[in-house]
Amino acid sequence: MNVYQDRHDKQRIYYREPGKPQVALPGPLYSEEFWIAYHKAKAAEPVSAGKPPVAGSMGSSIQGYYRSAEFAQLAESTQAVYRRILDAFAKEHGHAPIAGLQTKHINVLIDAKGATPAAANILRKRLSSVFEYAKSVGMIQVNPAKEAKRIKTKSKGYRTWTEADIAAYRERWKEGDSERIAMEVLLHTGLRRSDAVRLGWKHLVDDTLVISTKKSQEIVELSIPIHRDLGFVLDLPRGRETFISTVYGSARSEKAFTNWLREAAAKAGLPSNSSPHGLRKAACRRLAESGCTALEIMSITGHRDIKEIERYTQAAEMKRLSRTAIAKNEQSFIMKLPNPKEQVGESQV
Template identity: 30%
Template sequence: MVTLELKGLHRVKAKGRIYWYAWRGGPRLLGTPGSPEFLASYNEAIANRQSPDSGRFRSLVALYRASTDYKKLAESTRRNWGPWLDRIAEHFGELRIAQFDRPEKIRPVIRRWRAAYGETPRSADYGMQVLSRVLSYAVDPLGKIASNPCEGIKQLYSGDRSEIIWTDGDIAHLKKTCSAEIAQAVDLAAHTGLRVGDLVRLSWSHVDENAIIIKSGKSRRQREAIIPLYQGLRDVLARIPKRSPVILTSSRKRPWTVNGLASSFSDAKKIAWPKGDNLHFHDLRGTAATKFYVDGLTEREIAELMAWEEEQVARIIRRYVGKQAAIKDRIKRLNEARQKSQP
């Protein structure tokens, strides 16, 4: 087939249709593969690439792809962002960069593009995140525009699950039918608040005498999570057999992968709740927040440990620990402070 002889062709399948591009992030080709129109548009794209128009938005996408900022992203992030960069280059590619320096004019154009994905708000917001990153790169370090026109455009998806937690009853219900390995993963998540990516690589060497200390993969190992070994967490660790240097293992006695744990966890939930439920693995972080509070950490300490806002933690405490428990805790602290102040 003629198209196989052309270098750099990029194939994208969207909504059941196949589109061809001269290269990843490059212009879309006209006609069907192998036709004279297809070859002509390919040759034109290659000629333009050799002498690119640096004033077009398409050049920003190419510059960002080649940047160290983009290359520093996790491989999984680049894999997810790649198709969005293709869509962004296709839609905005021929616009002049100068048009993005007029926020009041370009924002309606950006909103209309986002509206094309409005049926899936989270996907629309994800696309906006990628577009915003390209435009931020255009501001600094490129200096092509003065400000990012995506700033000030509100997200479509407003779901905040930070106040949803697994109760002890929910966890007990899941454990009736799930494997011991899934139960161990759930218990460890509920007692540490760690994200699944950090849980699957958590090793026994991360467990110190008084705390679990691990650099979070979410921050590209720049933020260190330090989780005190309170009694509940010690009990969970004591119940997990040491089959591997990594704490959590599958039924095959091998360390979990993120996808492997997610898939097995999803299957376990379907068995426990055949009619469905509203609980995600990530919601176990809220469960951990309540356990931290009950075991004596302050709302500020919990917020710092989990990289949340204090108000998020406070809402969880008010809702799930209960007003009476919170009031009793404050009374206890007030009495202790009063005793310390008395001569």
């Protein structure tokens, strides 16, 4: 079963079992409606393998993409996400000859998802990857998704944790609590959820955490000095597999981690959309507000796109400049005020 909060803070619940189609289940989790749908999905007949896709079809191109070096280099969690999107597409359009697809056809598919612009843009990206593979093996000459329309979205993404959020969370959870350890690890390493749940003693080298992270096709080795506010992890029992662990000392599941941290944040009085990624963004914000350059921040967080990090440094610089501007304005105003003593002297004359 796969349970997570989407970026609109809506809980998504899916039943997954090998050989069976993924089924969306109603919430809330463990409600009567949930259990009825769960047992119905569990009792469903396995899906037969069926006939292989026809050569030259969209379905065969998708299967070929799954066997490609590009797909093999993706993280397993990323592969699973891509498969869900492309398998759903192949169910409906897998029979279509790939050579006949044009940009106008992709635009029609994007328009059909106009009510969910983020999903439409994601579909365009995934199809573009398949078309690039098809080009590489000579099935097509042009990638029809490359020039397809992109729908503007209003979402600002994950909410960044504020200093008030962090203070409230620390007030609720003490240093020995698993919930507190998780928050401090995310805040002082800037790691992605998938890497943070793996972090443990094996990554400790002197006073530095050394870990290889993987995003899409890139592997980056990070060396993150232990922040003084994270130093308490050195006193944790060394029997734990990872720093962020269950009550039994085992590593936490990446998929379940988000909901677990959201629940911990809710108990601390934080908004319901307080996510692990929001803590990663808070780590970037804090580094920028401390005067770190974009490259310095990237050396900690492992970001590869400097433009993404420059947004944090520019925001921090604007904040600093606004304070400087007001201070100059106040000083200028004070200097222009008439001297009360001089005014008294003039009136007596």
